[in-house]
Amino acid sequence: MSPMPRVLLSEWTKIRTVRATLWTLVSALLVTVVLGVLISVLLNNTFDDLSREDRATFDPTFISFSGTQLGQLAMIAFGILVVANEYSTGMIRSSLSAVPVRGQLLAAKLAVATALALAVGMVTSFASFLLGQLALGDHRTDLSEPGVLRAVFGTGLYMGLIALFAMGLTWVLRSPLLSFGVQIPFFFMISNILANVPATEKIGQYLPDQAGSRAMAVVDTGDWPYGPWTGLLIMLAWVAAAVLAGWLVLRHRDA
Amino acid sequence: MIEATGLTKSYGSKTAVYNLSFRVLPGKVTGFLGPNGAGKSTTMRMILGLDAPTDGSVTIGGHQYRELPNAPRLVGALLDANAKHGGRSARAHLLCLAQLSGIPARRVDEVLDVVGLTQVARKRSKGFSLGMGQRLGIAAALLGDPQVLLFDEPVNGLDPEGIRWVRELMRRLASEGRTVFVSSHLMSEMAQTADHLIVIGRGQLMADLPVRAFIEQNSTGFARLRTPDGDEAGREKLVRVLAEAGGQVQAEPEGTLKVTGVELPRISELAHAADVRLWELSPHHASLEEAYMRMTQGAVDYRSSEDQRSGLQGPPQQAPGGWQQPVGPQGGYAPPPPGAGFGAPPPAHAAPPHPPHAAHQAAAPYRPEDAR
Numbered sequence: 001m002s003p004m005p006r007v008l009l010s011e012w013t014k015i016r017t018v019r020a021t022l023w024t025l026v027s028a029l030l031v032t033v034v035l036g037v038l039i040s041v042l043l044n045n046t047f048d049d050l051s052r053e054d055r056a057t058f059d060p061t062f063i064s065f066s067g068t069q070l071g072q073l074a075m076i077a078f079g080i081l082v083v084a085n086e087y088s089t090g091m092i093r094s095s096l097s098a099v100p101v102r103g104q105l106l107a108a109k110l111a112v113a114t115a116l117a118l119a120v121g122m123v124t125s126f127a128s129f130l131l132g133q134l135a136l137g138d139h140r141t142d143l144s145e146p147g148v149l150r151a152v153f154g155t156g157l158y159m160g161l162i163a164l165f166a167m168g169l170t171w172v173l174r175s176p177l178l179s180f181g182v183q184i185p186f187f188f189m190i191s192n193i194l195a196n197v198p199a200t201e202k203i204g205q206y207l208p209d210q211a212g213s214r215a216m217a218v219v220d221t222g223d224w225p226y227g228p229w230t231g232l233l234i235m236l237a238w239v240a241a242a243v244l245a246g247w248l249v250l251r252h253r254d255a
Numbered sequence: 256m257i258e259a260t261g262l263t264k265s266y267g268s269k270t271a272v273y274n275l276s277f278r279v280l281p282g283k284v285t286g287f288l289g290p291n292g293a294g295k296s297t298t299m300r301m302i303l304g305l306d307a308p309t310d311g312s313v314t315i316g317g318h319q320y321r322e323l324p325n326a327p328r329l330v331g332a333l334l335d336a337n338a339k340h341g342g343r344s345a346r347a348h349l350l351c352l353a354q355l356s357g358i359p360a361r362r363v364d365e366v367l368d369v370v371g372l373t374q375v376a377r378k379r380s381k382g383f384s385l386g387m388g389q390r391l392g393i394a395a396a397l398l399g400d401p402q403v404l405l406f407d408e409p410v411n412g413l414d415p416e417g418i419r420w421v422r423e424l425m426r427r428l429a430s431e432g433r434t435v436f437v438s439s440h441l442m443s444e445m446a447q448t449a450d451h452l453i454v455i456g457r458g459q460l461m462a463d464l465p466v467r468a469f470i471e472q473n474s475t476g477f478a479r480l481r482t483p484d485g486d487e488a489g490r491e492k493l494v495r496v497l498a499e500a501g502g503q504v505q506a507e508p509e510g511t512l513k514v515t516g517v518e519l520p521r522i523s524e525l526a527h528a529a530d531v532r533l534w535e536l537s538p539h540h541a542s543l544e545e546a547y548m549r550m551t552q553g554a555v556d557y558r559s560s561e562d563q564r565s566g567l568q569g570p571p572q573q574a575p576g577g578w579q580q581p582v583g584p585q586g587g588y589a590p591p592p593p594g595a596g597f598g599a600p601p602p603a604h605a606a607p608p609h610p611p612h613a614a615h616q617a618a619a620p621y622r623p624e625d626a627r
Contacts, residue, residue: 018340090334091339093305098356
């Protein structure tokens with residue numbers, strides 16, 4: 001009998017019964033939506049001040065997702081907490097005693113947490129888009145326009161994948177302090193700097209968050225060397241690498 | 256049954272556990288005794304397949320933990336009373352573990368009742384005392400109604416009532432035919448709880464013997480006596496007389512003599528008859544704790560002093576008090592090797608756990624009269 005159903009159930013209970021973990025998901029949703037609406041309102045009011053070039057490439061879909069810059073940090077926090085809680089509390093020893101085949105524990109935890117992050121990500125994405133478009137007034141777009149629905153789904157996927165990436169990396173780093181210390185500054189600042197400074201731009205654009213955020217855009221401004229689907233694939237490759245690394249570490253290192 | 260064979264664990268150049276071989280049998284409480292840092296927890300983690308041994312192996316019922324069919328229903332463990340998320344309630348904590356092992360939720364309420372946490376079951380465990388944490392950890396170990404139970408320092412932080420409860424629980428679990436392996440750094444606690452002792456020091460096996468044997472060897476009283484300084488002849492005479500009366504005499508570093516096997520009034524009479532004056536004649540009780548500490552502290556020194564002591568060991572029936580120093584006419588009193596004579600075979604001899612006194616029995620008996 002496969003232990004997977006019971007392990008999945010347990011992982012769901014683990015997430016459900018810790019309020020702090022759930023709050024990160026709530027903040028991801030709220031921060032992303034509220035910030036997206038605020039920026040949409042701002043741009044709606046200052047649209048006429050934009051340069052001709054900016055007006056030509058104005059992407060109302062992408063603008064309504066501006067909140068993800070900050071909201072993704074809460075998603076990353078969720079990913080870190082789900083895994084690092086096991087290590088910071090020592091619960092990992094009980095968990096691995098109960099599920100001696102370690103890959104099963106990892107798979108179940110990632111499956112449950114990613115499903116939850118994806119669900120919240122999708123809600124966040126649709127809420128951001130719909131409320132953002134309301135706020136954009138005359139400059140809005142709608143879901144029937146080409147590429148828009150893809151961008152909305154892309155944003156939901158992005159939010160789920162960034163959480164999964166954080167989980168994978170946290171299986172490697174284990175300590176919550178280390179995981180937060182490495183990942184939050186990286187996604188908050190470092191990645192943006194690398195992707196926007198001319199010297200490192202070429203490499204920076206291939207970082208997981210930069211590549212993934214390509215899927216949020218509808219209008220091709222010519223800044224990206226790849227399309228939305230390629231962007232998602234690049235991000236997916238990063239996520240796969242992080243999960244693989246986490247699995248290898250879990251499998252071979254003492255718990 | 257838990258069986259360790261040549262179990263070794265190194266972290267870089269540091270060896271936490273070295274060449275450990277022992278068996279933990281069902282139907283009794285086996286105490287796993289050693290000072291902090293002796294390698295108890297490391298050994299427990301290896302038993303549970305959490306840490307991989309550098310060398311050797313450990314099995315439960317003939318299987319390595321990770322290959323056990325249905326491991327969580329066969330083995331229950333308390334490794335760390337703090338291993339819980341403070342934001343989760345006691346019940347939710349146990350529910351996570353129960354679900355992980357495929358155990359029905361009603362069993363959670365049963366074990367909460369067993370450990371007496373029903374009233375706080377829905378409270379967040381953040382506010383739990385260490386004692387409540389221990390109870391929660393014990394509840395987790397009991398979840399699967401397992402045949403093999405491991406408890407790492409289960410009485411830490413418990414009040415006397417709690418300690419007695421744990422003690423009775425262990426005894427009951429063992430009486431039901433289960434294998435109960437309990438670690439502790441307190442000899443006195445183990446003397447009351449365990450049937451069998453496995454003692455380790457610095458990662459090595461120091462002793463593997465029934466608790467009763469350990470107590471018999473170490474809890475007997477002894478007399479300490481002192482003869483007048485400079486009266487070497489009188490002292491030698493007294494040693495000879497006491498040995499003839501069936502006593503064992505050891506010279507102590509302070510110049511006193513430690514005598515076992517002869518009652519105090521009798522010692523006084525013998526001294527009087529031999530016309531030897533005594534400056535001191537006092538009754539003493541060896542504490543188990545002390546005996547155990549000397550056993551574990553001697554772990555390393557033991558090797559270097561092994562040759563020096565060969566052939567000087569008392570016969571097994573003289574086990575109380577153990578070793579004997581040659582108290583000969585030369586008047587040379589070597590300081591007693593630490594840890595000697597407490598049933599502790601040298602680490603090199605430690606591998607075959609039964610009988611624990613192999614080194615003792617092999618040694619030629621020494622009696623003071625042989626010296627002349």
